[in-house]
Amino acid sequence: MEKNVIDIYVKRVKKYLPFFCQDRKKFLNGLKQEIQDYVTLQSDCDLISLYATFGAPQNMAAQFLDTLDPAEVSKFQRKRKIILIGLIFLLLLIIFSLVIYLHKQIQINPSKVEVTIKESQPYHLTDEEIEEMIRQEENKNE
Structure with a gap:
């Protein structure tokens, strides 16, 4: 639980550090170690107590950014x-x-795409075809 709280706080500080430099990694590792030392001395440590002791993550990040050379930041x-x-x-x-x-x-x-539409004449049955169909139906029914 305590390690999780430490990681959360360090991630939040890291979020406010806009760029990567060698000093950033050293700062974050040092901060993590400092927080771990603090946590080992405390019996019950949560995120609120870290905020109270170390300050808000954006303030911690601002303190680090103030230590950097402005030319390097530029x-x-x-x-x-x-x-x-x-x-x-x-x-x-x-x-x-x-x-x-x-x-x-x-x-x-x-x-x-070529579309060809052929018109066809409707198919009409002749009288003989109709009679043949009727006979076939009658044979089936018998």
């Missing part, structure tokens, strides 16, 4: 923006290529 944000723009460009390129490919396939293999 560098990460630029990299993230470039990667995002690159992924959007790649996605648009794939969609555009797919549209061109499908357009060419339609031009090469147009689906032409």
Whole structure:
């Protein structure tokens, strides 16, 4: 139970750390160890007591972010923006290529469907055919 509470708190702190760096992992491991030490000293520990002792996860994350070099944060944000723009460009390129490919396939293999409707005259039974059918029915009934 205590390990679960520790993991929940650390995950919530991690959620507020927007990027990955070497210091982030060290910070989270240190935080987890600090919380484990605290939990071993406490007989009954829950998430509320962790919040009371260590603060809200967003505040803990903000304290860590304040220790980082602003140039490093700015560098990460630029990299993230470039990667995002690159992924959007790649996605648009794939969609555009797919549209061109499908357009060419339609031009090469147009689906032409020819429908021919033949009108036929209704079939009329002759008197002899009707009489023959009646006789067959009478024979079946006998």
